[in-house]
Amino acid sequence: VIGAGYMGLQAAETLRTHGASVTIFEAEHEILGRRDPALTDALRRHLERFHIDLQLGVRVESVEPGMVAGRPCDIVILAAGVQPNVEIAAEAGIELGRTGAIRVSDRMETNLSGIYAAGDCVETTHLVTGRPVYMPLGTTANKTGRVAGANAAGRRERFPGVAGTMIVRVCGLGVGITGLSEWQARKEGLDPVSASIESFDKPRYFFGERVWVSLVADRRSGRLVGGTVLGSQATAGSINVIATAVTNRMRVEDLEHLDLAYSPPYAQVWDPILIAARQLSKNF
Numbered sequence: 194v195i196g197a198g199y200m201g202l203q204a205a206e207t208l209r210t211h212g213a214s215v216t217i218f219e220a221e222h223e224i225l226g227r228r229d230p231a232l233t234d235a236l237r238r239h240l241e242r243f244h245i246d247l248q249l250g251v252r253v254e255s256v257e258p259g260m261v262a263g264r265p266c267d268i269v270i271l272a273a274g275v276q277p278n279v280e281i282a283a284e285a286g287i288e289l290g291r292t293g294a295i296r297v298s299d300r301m302e303t304n305l306s307g308i309y310a311a312g313d314c315v316e317t318t319h320l321v322t323g324r325p326v327y328m329p330l331g332t333t334a335n336k337t338g339r340v341a342g343a344n345a346a347g348r349r350e351r352f353p354g355v356a357g358t359m360i361v362r363v364c365g366l367g368v369g370i371t372g373l374s375e376w377q378a379r380k381e382g383l384d385p386v387s388a389s390i391e392s393f394d395k396p397r398y399f400f401g402e403r404v405w406v407s408l409v410a411d412r413r414s415g416r417l418v419g420g421t422v423l424g425s426q427a428t429a430g431s432i433n434v435i436a437t438a439v440t441n442r443m444r445v446e447d448l449e450h451l452d453l454a455y456s457p458p459y460a461q462v463w464d465p466i467l468i469a470a471r472q473l474s475k476n477f
């Protein structure tokens with residue numbers, strides 16, 4: 194598999210599940226593009242347990258018949274990133290943004306009046322940074338498509354942007370991401386402070402499974418700017434709570450007291466997000 198983004202990781206899992214011997218070649222020294230060494234380490238260890246060989250820092254220059262990066266192979270999956278398909282739009286005089294995708298207003302209108310664009314060919318606004326971002330996902334494609342269609346048909350709807358929320362299963366492990374990593378926050382001129390905790394999604398007597406939560410906040414404003422969750426079925430619910438907090442610019446001290454549900458078959462009395470928020474507030 195070439196590329197350790199979310200598609201490469203999913204491809205690796207599927208091939209391994211079907212009994213293939215799998216190697217992932219990744220040009221960068223990290224996984225999922227967040228420059229988050231803890232996330233990369235956790236996923237590397239997890240992949241090792243499934244006997245998937247992760248080769249970081251290996252840029253594949255060519256694929257020969259039956260051979261890739263000096264190793265024999267039967268199948269090559271190229272998952273080295275997505276580029277927006279904008280040729281026709283550009284030829285028609287539609288402006289592209291800095292990301293290379295089509296620039297649109299929050300009504301999904303291009304620079305040509307009455308021409309709307311949506312989905313994987315457009316850039317949107319990152320809700321934390323306020324800057325244009327290219328994040329081609331099915332969630333965004335559906336929402337931008339709806340807004341573009343509504344406006345083209347005469348209604349007035351707007352698409353505010355994305356927090357960068359995604360979830361992927363890597364060999365049974367749920368990996369949820371939203372907002373900015375510490376490195377991304379620093380690059381945006383913020384003063385990031387972070388915390389990581391390990392807990393269980395349910396009490397152990399209800400067969401709770403391990404969950405890891407990392408949160409990133411801005412020291413100056415006290416606001417939550419990102420988070421990562423690794424876990425089982427509870428990953429989606431947890432990352433969605435964090436995404437809601439990031440989107441609404443919630444302060445860590447408020448997150449710490451969020452009234453989250455508890456009952457042993459479903460949750461812990463101290464939800465892992467609350468434990469992480471408490472740890473984060475100590476790190477300020």
Ligand SMILES: Cc1cc2nc3c(=O)[nH]c(=O)nc-3n(C[C@H](O)[C@H](O)[C@H](O)COP(=O)(O)OP(=O)(O)OC[C@H]3O[C@@H](n4cnc5c(N)ncnc54)[C@H](O)[C@@H]3O)c2cc1C
Binds near residue numbers: 330332
């Ligand atoms: C393997 C895989 C797994 C994914 N998993 C997830 C996931 O779990 N969660 C998530 O949020 N997103 C996921 N995505 C991303 C998601 O599928 C895309 O973001 C979404 O489909 C984009 O929708 P779209 O309508 O913009 O483009 P597409 O779904 O790509 O549709 C564009 C269509 O336009 C057609 N087309 C292109 N050019 C022309 C032309 N000149 N004339 C006529 N037709 C043309 C194409 O053939 C295509 O059918 C995944 C993508 C892949 C590939």
